[in-house]
Amino acid sequence: MLDADFFRRWMTATAASVDREAARLTDLDSPIGDADHGSNLQRGFVAVTAALEKESPDTPGGVLTLAGRQLISTVGGASGPLYGTLLRRTGKALGDAVEVSQEQLADALRAGVDAVMALGGAAPGDKTMIDALVPAVDALGESFEAAKTAAEEGAAATTPLQARKGRASYLGERSIGHQDPGATSASLLIGALVEASGE
Structure with missing residues (x-):
């Protein structure tokens, strides 16, 4: 079972990972994009x-709700509202x-991802964070390691895609050949679950 300490470790591990990968x-x-995704998320x-x-907070949901609120209030651009919505909605679903349990986390995270899709209007294949998050949530029932691998593969698979949502979509075909930064940072968030669990 996963308690509030686990979720705090998850957020701390994500912060360390974002810090390492900000550049x-x-x-x-x-x-x-605007060349600020790393620095924005780092600040958040x-x-x-x-x-x-x-x-x-003494509950998993409380930890994620607080984290989401902080991201919305401190991160500029689209990533603050998107990541903030993801964590707040996941936290709310955990109650x-x-x-x-890991299964409850997977279900709650799916609700969070659905809320992000509703907010940003993105679907899998649009070259956004959704391309890493959807396969990760699907694999989460299996293990944190499987979710991490699925997220990393999903992020890498955005490289040949043409962006259909977000700032990159304005570039049309020129967005092809670049890995999506949002999908990449989403894979860091999912990968931090492995560190938090000590798997």
Whole structure:
């Protein structure tokens, strides 16, 4: 079973991962976005870590709701609302339970991903974070490691796609050949589950 401590470790591991990969995320964002994805997310997750040190929600849902709120209030561009919605909706779906199973997390995360799709209007194949998140959620019932692999493969598979949503979609065919930065950062979020679990 996964408790609030696990979810805090997940957010802390994500923050460390984003910090390590910030330059690469920004490099990926340079040709097809505003060249600020890495620095924006880095700032957001620093705020998440600080908030979790100050406040200590005692439920998994509470941890994710607080994290989502921080991202919405500190991250500019589209990624703040999208990641904030993902975590808040997942947290809301987990409710007030003190512990949740991996299956409950998978179901809640699917609700979070659905909320992101509704907000951004993106579907799998549109070259967005959804391309990493949907396969990850599908694999989550199996293991965190399987979800991580699925997210990384989903992110890599965005390279040959033409963007149909988000800033990159304005480039049309010029967006082909670049890995999507949002899908890449989403794979970091999912990969951090493995670190949090110690698998």
